[in-house]
Amino acid sequence: MLALVVDDSRAMRAILSRVLGGLGYETVQAGDGQAALDVLAAGPLPDVALVDWNMPVMDGLAFVTAVRDNPAWRSITLMMVTTESEQSQIVRALAAGAHEYLIKPFTPEAIAEKLELLGVLPLGAAS
Amino acid sequence: MSLPVALVGEPELASIVDAAWTCALGVDDLPRQGPPVTGAGEWLRAGVGIHGAWDGVVTLECTRTAAVGATSSMLALSPEAICDADVHDALGELANVVGGGVKSLMPEHHRLTLPVVEPTTGVSTTSYDDLVARLDLTWRGEPVVVTVARTSPPAGSEPGRPTARRTAGEPVS
Numbered sequence: 001m002l003a004l005v006v007d008d009s010r011a012m013r014a015i016l017s018r019v020l021g022g023l024g025y026e027t028v029q030a031g032d033g034q035a036a037l038d039v040l041a042a043g044p045l046p047d048v049a050l051v052d053w054n055m056p057v058m059d060g061l062a063f064v065t066a067v068r069d070n071p072a073w074r075s076i077t078l079m080m081v082t083t084e085s086e087q088s089q090i091v092r093a094l095a096a097g098a099h100e101y102l103i104k105p106f107t108p109e110a111i112a113e114k115l116e117l118l119g120v121l122p123l124g125a126a127s
Numbered sequence: 128m129s130l131p132v133a134l135v136g137e138p139e140l141a142s143i144v145d146a147a148w149t150c151a152l153g154v155d156d157l158p159r160q161g162p163p164v165t166g167a168g169e170w171l172r173a174g175v176g177i178h179g180a181w182d183g184v185v186t187l188e189c190t191r192t193a194a195v196g197a198t199s200s201m202l203a204l205s206p207e208a209i210c211d212a213d214v215h216d217a218l219g220e221l222a223n224v225v226g227g228g229v230k231s232l233m234p235e236h237h238r239l240t241l242p243v244v245e246p247t248t249g250v251s252t253t254s255y256d257d258l259v260a261r262l263d264l265t266w267r268g269e270p271v272v273v274t275v276a277r278t279s280p281p282a283g284s285e286p287g288r289p290t291a292r293r294t295a296g297e298p299v300s
């Protein structure tokens with residue numbers, strides 16, 4: 001399975017990619033929402049995208065909205081991974097089309113549990 | 128708002144730092160409480176502003192040696208393979224996660240700025256008049272200082288609008 005990691009921090013992209021790699025994903029990365037849209041347009045489509053909220057150029061909420069506006073990208077499972085922890089922000093993200101929401105700091109176990117709940121954990125991955 | 132002194136004391140800040148370190152560097156590599164830091168030398172300071180009913184800044188300061196070590200671990204690269212931008216990015220992300228933890232304790236809507244990272248010549252947060260909490264820590268034998276302090280509201284800021292991640296320059300608030 002392929003996962004897209006969208007975060008403006010290279011270090012956070014590395015951490016998330018390492019966790020996802022341990023779960024059996026191949027990963028691609030993007031440093032902001034617009035760069036992530038470019039990745040999707042170039043293909044192949046990821047099965048899941050982990051998306052930060054606060055990023056320059058295009059933030060995570062705008063990215064989620066753009067993905068949901070494109071029927072060709074409807075199959076992508078979207079999970080916000082962000083320091084935004086207020087209930088109102090979580091509601092906004094879910095209303096925009098995010099399937100799940102994970103607050104930083106996270107643990108690898110929390111990521112695995114969320115992905116398992118979403119049904120996008122690679123076969124054989126232990127949560 | 129007079130504020131989160133009751134919400135964000137040193138025990139709460141220590142829990143937040145532990146969680147951030149666990150996320151970024153693993154549960155077996157946590158900082159420990161250390162002696163008060165007064166040293167000078169080659170340091171880095173990463174700060175994120177919190178703005179809303181209460182205005183403040185969360186600051187993470189450490190020696191360059193500690194910052195390079197953290198960056199190396201976060202990127203899983205040797206210290207020789209990382210550049211200054213990597214170090215600023217990694218330290219900024221650590222400050223961002225700690226700042227998010229502090230913001231999560233606020234009872235009302237607040238926004239977090241993107242991190243600002245800059246080189247300094249020693250720990251500097253002792254100059255804050257409105258210090259809310261301070262942790263003097265030791266990580267891999269290097270001093271690390273984490274503070275939460277009250278600041279003035281940002282002048283002419285546009286709420287909720289992040290700008291590009293900066294690596295140096297003016298303070299966050």
